[in-house]
Amino acid sequence: MADFLLEIGLEEVPARMIAGAEAELGRRVSDLLKRERLLAPEAKTTTYSTPRRLAVLAEGVLAQQADIEEILTGPSWQVAFKDSEPTPAAHAFAKKAGVAVAELKKVTTSKGEYVGATMKRTGRTANEILAAELPKEALTIYWAKNMYWRAGKPERFVRPVRWVVALMDAAVVPLEIAGIAAGNVSRGHRVLHGEAPVVIDEARNYSKSLRGAAVIVDVAERRQIIRKALDAATRTVAGARWREDEALVETVVHLTEWPSVILGDFEPEYLALPEEVLVTVMRDHQKYFAIEDENGKLAPHFLAVLNTQADAEGAAIIRHGNARVLRARFKDARFFWDMDQKTPLAERMESLKSVTFQKELGSYYWKTEQNLAVASALASALKSVDFPFSEEALFKAVELAKTDLTAELVKEFTELQGVIGGLYARAQGLGERVALAIYEQYTPGSTEGEIPVSVEGQLLGLADRIQTIVAMFGIGSAPTGSKDPFALRRAANAIVKILAEAELPLTLGDVINASGAEGENKALVEAFLRERVHFYLKDVRGFAYDVVNAVLAAGADDVRDAIARAEALTAARGSEDFVAVSAAFKRIKNILRQAEEKGYQPTEPKLSQSPLEAIDLWQRTKELAEQVAKLREQRAYSEALAAIATLRPAVDAFFDKVMVLDPDATVRGAHLGLIDRVQRSFSTIADFSEIVTG
């Protein structure tokens, strides 16, 4: 048994693509070895990566496939042998199979007797197979963006392949990837190790050999080193903490081969800039971690993750350089901030006329007017039920919501759209409610995000998004399949999330009506939003699909009500009685469908001639229906479902004893009328027949 190592040496691979490619290479190598019967049962595959390499080490690889025997089946025995003498057909087959005619034997199958030959297949060597198959596997790794680099464009890959190491224990496996012949020589850290070759003496020593060349090939180890170094650097500032940022940790893990961390400072005067701007500059533009004090407020320091290990002199230079860049960026931001204040948001309305929202629709000035109309309809709906909010603040916020698109700071930090508008509104004394609503208009940005905390922010968010959806549907730009260039699904998800998690007395219908959607377009938007409610319940809230189907069959308009019903239904599924009742409802549905197909009509349930069980079910239904209706009114869904579950004895007895589709039309009609009534009475919370009971 041997260890196999493959390392593909590359020019720096984009950080965002490395993890996926590392896993894929590991999978491809291990699948290939398995497929070719080269992997021992106890084999172990480990993958590694740095920005300059992808590697996989398979421990427990066979040097050669086991020999196998297989029986090749030829022509029928009668054709091959006449009077025990081999015919030309037998000779031809023996030749093809590579055996003597005398070695042919009879093979009996279900179809009859045939000529067979036992063929010995000598197992191929691992080297032979790897050389033939592995390059193809490596070159089919998926990359979000590819390039070609060799003349004649023979292959595409993420970046040029510069070296390949392929070893079976200590021996080089003679394969070639992208024109590079494999060897046993890797490369170390560009600066700390330099250009001296790094010889890998044994496959299993891969990680150790590279450590000696200032490269940590294990991703988890680098992650741990970075986290510890961040902690250690932060400890030099009393009471401070670095701001956790998993995505940024992953990025720097994939930007480094030999990570270390430095702490740098910036002038405290920049803390006067909004924290959002400071953090965006540090995190998004510079890939620095922010540091906060014991009160959670930003401290005038930053942490930079380096791809080197500098001495004191180097560390001072690097710290100084990074601080210098950060200062310049902060200075720029302050310059833009000050410049933007010269034109208050209120004076920016007119300039929105030259900012296109959508070519076929209009400018952001147009968009703002539309949003105002939607917001005022939503406001009326809230006022009619005396829901507390500030109408004045809402309208002001809607009016100014898009004006920050003309601000220099937003042009510089587009990801802070809305946030900057809110900060400006606050700085310009437009009131906290207005400022907050503008600030949070784009939240939630994803299904994991928080909804706006202010009612005005929620309403602005709803108005803006539903207007966009309806308008885009109106010009035929609804999402299709995986294509959603205007992110309308995301907008609709946010609408559903706000309705689900805020306390607004609004239904989906209210929101759609406020948009002024009409006719066919309105129906399309309704269906689209309903689909998003389904997604929200199932994928965001994690309800079982049958619960979601059952609940939504009884209505999706009131999102919070649907959630309450789904919660009650999920809990009720644990009860045996409830499951039995659900099964009965499924049966009812089936019978009613059959009856309809046969043209049987349900009639008034006059049960004088019916068996006792039918009369009993009728009585229970009448009693329970009243009770359930009351509980539903009170939204006491658990109690309602518990009540429905008590129907079990009556419904079980009914189906035990009564043949619903009685030959007598009058009896049958009455029975159908009865079960129809049962179904109607109890389907206002959920369509229980959707529940999977089997």
Next chain:
Amino acid sequence: MSAAQAAPRVKPTSLTFQDLLFRLQRFWAERGCVIQQPYDVEVGAGTMCPETFLRVLGPKPYRVGYAQPSRRPADGRYGENPNRLFKHTQFQLILKPPPVNVQELYLESLEAMGIDLKHHDLKFEEDNWEWPAGGAWGVGWQVMLDGLEITQFTYFQQCGGLDLDPICAELTYGMERIAAFLQDVDSIYDIVWARDPDTGAVVTYGDVRLAEELQFSVYNFELAEVPRLWEHFNSFEAEAHALLEKASALLADENASPEAKKRFPLLPTYELALKCSNLFNLLDARGAISVTERVGVIGRIRNLVVGVAKAWAMQQLLASSG
């Protein structure tokens, strides 16, 4: 206070702006590059110069470097912002095809400018490049030195809408940034451009260029006359179009002599297209191009630029075959 304050003082380089340029040019000259002079037509980036844009087309190997002043009218700040310029200097390098050790050569070029990599943090971070009006794109990196982007490193894949084979590596060094960083000055205008070896008297970047930044900002943002800019644009475009039409007729004409084809003035046609591109940038800085219009005007420039690229590739083919 953190340990950062106690750190030893960082020693700035004594190399001037022009020293850095000399060193880069010498370094690449010694590696077989033609050192060209800047192109004498306004461009937004060194990539747009024919020494890059047209040379990368076709199979012929080429290595060239030049320091190209690049104009971005909208980036002007009247000389008041210490980090932004209307016109900055790109040291542009084309290696066609790229040698296998192109990254190592690049690192050596940094050392040639006096950057001791042992004392710095260097990262190649993904950054792809695209010039839609030129039908050009490539993949590559921004090279980060201690958190500062000092170079754009691109493997060109397409240019003028044509696939490149072989491809080339393009290195674009941001000279003002590199100089400000190495000289450790907070404002570009404080960069020492030249130092008198006898007296030690210095001439700063501000001495050389501040007036230009101020006056061009005034012109670009305030005084450039929009209708006249459009007039110029339309006129250059019309002339380029007329030439392109003639070119395509001539190049497709089987009876035309190879000599007639080879002498057809595509290089001047390309200059006319560059003029249009610069006028577009001026109009943009004047706020004269609405978002809706933008796409249309870029499309018009693209027609010219891509048209020239295609005709040029054909003309070169003729030149090499005959």
